[in-house]
Amino acid sequence: MKSVRRILWVLVGIVAFGVTGWAASETGPRTVSGFANETIDEHMLIDQYDGPATCVACHEEEAREMFGSVHYQWSGSTPNVPDISGPAGKGDRGFNTYCGTVVSSRRISCWGCHVGNGKAPSTQATAEQLNNIDCMMCHQPLYERKARGPFETLTYTGFDGVSRSWELPVEDAEGNFQFEPDLVKMGIDILTAARTVGKPTRAACLRCHAYAAGSDCGKRGDLSEASADAPADADVHLAPLGADLTCQSCHRSEDHRVLGRGLDLRPNDRPERLTCMTIGCHEDPPHDSSRINRHTARVACQSCHIPEYATLATTEMARVWETPVYYSGLLGGQGGFKPEEIREGNVLPTYRWYNGTSRVYALGQVAQAGTTGAYELGLPYGGVDSLTAQIHPMKEHVSTSGLHDATGQLIPQSTFTYFVTGDFDRAVQDGMTFAGLSGEWQTVDVHTYQTINHGVEPSENALGCGACHTDFSDGDPVCMDLKGDLGYQLKGPTAQICIQCHEFESAARIRKNPP
Amino acid sequence: MNLNQPREFEKTHHKHVTDKRLDCSWCHGFTRPERGLDTQVTPDIRANGEDGPITVSRDTAVSITVALDPGRLSGTMMDWWVAADTPTPRPRDGMNGMPMCTLQVGSPAFI
Numbered sequence: 001m002k003s004v005r006r007i008l009w010v011l012v013g014i015v016a017f018g019v020t021g022w023a024a025s026e027t028g029p030r031t032v033s034g035f036a037n038e039t040i041d042e043h044m045l046i047d048q049y050d051g052p053a054t055c056v057a058c059h060e061e062e063a064r065e066m067f068g069s070v071h072y073q074w075s076g077s078t079p080n081v082p083d084i085s086g087p088a089g090k091g092d093r094g095f096n097t098y099c100g101t102v103v104s105s106r107r108i109s110c111w112g113c114h115v116g117n118g119k120a121p122s123t124q125a126t127a128e129q130l131n132n133i134d135c136m137m138c139h140q141p142l143y144e145r146k147a148r149g150p151f152e153t154l155t156y157t158g159f160d161g162v163s164r165s166w167e168l169p170v171e172d173a174e175g176n177f178q179f180e181p182d183l184v185k186m187g188i189d190i191l192t193a194a195r196t197v198g199k200p201t202r203a204a205c206l207r208c209h210a211y212a213a214g215s216d217c218g219k220r221g222d223l224s225e226a227s228a229d230a231p232a233d234a235d236v237h238l239a240p241l242g243a244d245l246t247c248q249s250c251h252r253s254e255d256h257r258v259l260g261r262g263l264d265l266r267p268n269d270r271p272e273r274l275t276c277m278t279i280g281c282h283e284d285p286p287h288d289s290s291r292i293n294r295h296t297a298r299v300a301c302q303s304c305h306i307p308e309y310a311t312l313a314t315t316e317m318a319r320v321w322e323t324p325v326y327y328s329g330l331l332g333g334q335g336g337f338k339p340e341e342i343r344e345g346n347v348l349p350t351y352r353w354y355n356g357t358s359r360v361y362a363l364g365q366v367a368q369a370g371t372t373g374a375y376e377l378g379l380p381y382g383g384v385d386s387l388t389a390q391i392h393p394m395k396e397h398v399s400t401s402g403l404h405d406a407t408g409q410l411i412p413q414s415t416f417t418y419f420v421t422g423d424f425d426r427a428v429q430d431g432m433t434f435a436g437l438s439g440e441w442q443t444v445d446v447h448t449y450q451t452i453n454h455g456v457e458p459s460e461n462a463l464g465c466g467a468c469h470t471d472f473s474d475g476d477p478v479c480m481d482l483k484g485d486l487g488y489q490l491k492g493p494t495a496q497i498c499i500q501c502h503e504f505e506s507a508a509r510i511r512k513n514p515p
Numbered sequence: 516m517n518l519n520q521p522r523e524f525e526k527t528h529h530k531h532v533t534d535k536r537l538d539c540s541w542c543h544g545f546t547r548p549e550r551g552l553d554t555q556v557t558p559d560i561r562a563n564g565e566d567g568p569i570t571v572s573r574d575t576a577v578s579i580t581v582a583l584d585p586g587r588l589s590g591t592m593m594d595w596w597v598a599a600d601t602p603t604p605r606p607r608d609g610m611n612g613m614p615m616c617t618l619q620v621g622s623p624a625f626i
Contacts, residue, residue: 298547384545385544385545471525472525487545488543491543
């Protein structure tokens with residue numbers, strides 16, 4: 001089946017590229033990328049949709065591939081995070097500066113984007129597990145879903161003393177519940193949806209990846225819902241009037257294992273490093289100018305070609321758990337509390353060395369504070385003296401977490417408890433219960449770096465010499481501290497360095513060519 | 516020379532890196548081997564073949580080797596000195612009176 005399908009996809013690709021730019025019509029799904037969801041003959045034979053099992057009946061091999069992926073397990077091997085041994089990921093040991101973790105909350109709170117159809121992933125590829133892989137999450141951009149009953153009514157008293165109730169799906173001891181298609185939101189019937197599945201479009205990927213941390217562009221900073229239809233001056237790669245690439249044009253997928261990892265992530269589906277050169281899109285050296293090419297071994301393309309991020313939507317720079325804000329859209333539109341988000345747009349990146357590996361906090365580890373006193377949850381490895389590191393643009397995000405005094409671990413506060421109470425202390429207490437911790441804890445600052453990779457602007461917008469080098473900035477401030485943060489300072493006073501070859505009389509007077 | 520003056524750093528950098536082809540390690544705490552520049556002459560001092568601390572018994576002989584790669588200074592006549600700083604009286608086996616050495620590529624000087 002797979003080989004047949006691959007042949008078909010070649011044909012579909014040819015047809016689809018022929019209709020690039022075809023937008024919403026009355027007769028078919030909206031096209032937002034180079035791959036339209038054209039129908040495939042075999043898919044037209046589908047006469048009933050019974051959930052993911054309908055797809056798996058013909059695509060069991062693909063389901064087995066997907067079963068072992070990070071997208072399904074929300075965990076995986078961590079070859080580029082040397083401080084974590086064994087598998088880790090969002091679904092088990094993940095903990096970040098945004099939402100904390102998903103593991104200490106009711107699963108309906110945080111697993112809305114999981115490609116599972118409601119059941120928690122297991123390690124055994126049983127028929128029940130394979131039929132839990134919700135293919136349409138990635139392969140049908142118009143697909144929407146909602147929790148299916150039975151429901152239970154839960155009442156909580158918030159930080160403000162007010163009692164509120166929610167109707168939530170019943171979860172069993174493992175957190176299992178069930179999703180079902182939300183036909184009202186989809187706008188097409190489920191049979192049409194099943195018959196018109198296709199390779200993931202930008203919109204399909206961004207439905208989850210643009211909304212990481214719970215809001216458009218909130219977490220990634222360089223990806224928003226608007227990235228699916230970006231103007232060419234904001235993203236030359238994804239723009240329909242630019243290169244019109246799909247996400248998988250760079251994030252190459254092989255056996256449903258996707259290339260690429262932001263430094264704040266733990267697992268890799270594929271261990272190789274994704275760069276503009278390694279995937280064969282750009283030559284090395286990439287420029288006509290040898291002067292510019294001298295930089296490329298040590299400066300990532302993104303540093304010059306993404307001069308700012310959050311250009312299409314604002315992004316969250318800080319999260320204040322102590323200030324609950326009521327949002328009506330939470331928990332399936334029933335409302336709830338989120339921490340206050342401090343957001344910014346058109347943000348200038350921070351620049352740090354990055355060699356493709358990083359230190360990322362995992363639950364159960366002793367947290368380590370950085371030089372500012374904040375506990376570092378995502379820190380790039382590499383420096384001016386590493387052979388494989390490059391200067392890379394980054395987003396920084398700060399927040400607070402509970403630190404357990406006795407163990408030095410960060411406490412996996414319950415996001416669900418916060419949603420329904422707005423009370424950070426209670427969320428931490430519930431997190432301690434979940435983790436089997438007791439005793440004293442304190443609130444500490446946490447910080448992370450995140451790589452900025454999307455939003456490459458046209459070459460005429462690239463940073464010039466004066467953006468980084470004070471010698472060429474005409475007195476204007478530069479965007480990076482080469483001699484401080486990035487390690488380019490002299491290794492000693494000029495009085496010591498210059499006398500290696502010269503007679504040094506003063507900083508202003510050095511004799512050339514001593515006898 | 517004030518390296519903080521506009522363009523002064525660039526001029527100095529250009530003269531040393533582009534014209535004289537000196538590696539970054541002459542002035543900075545890092546190197547750029549991929550550029551094929553001239554690196555500093557750095558001695559390699561070993562005790563019994565080890566480049567870290569060693570512990571030996573009272574009657575065990577200790578062999579100290581000092582080597583260097585002359586790099587761009589190959590063929591240049593120069594003095595070089597080795598100093599020993601020990602908590603015990605100075606070794607008796609001739610640590611002073613170093614000979615003049617001619618530095619040659621491929622045959623680093625030994626003491």
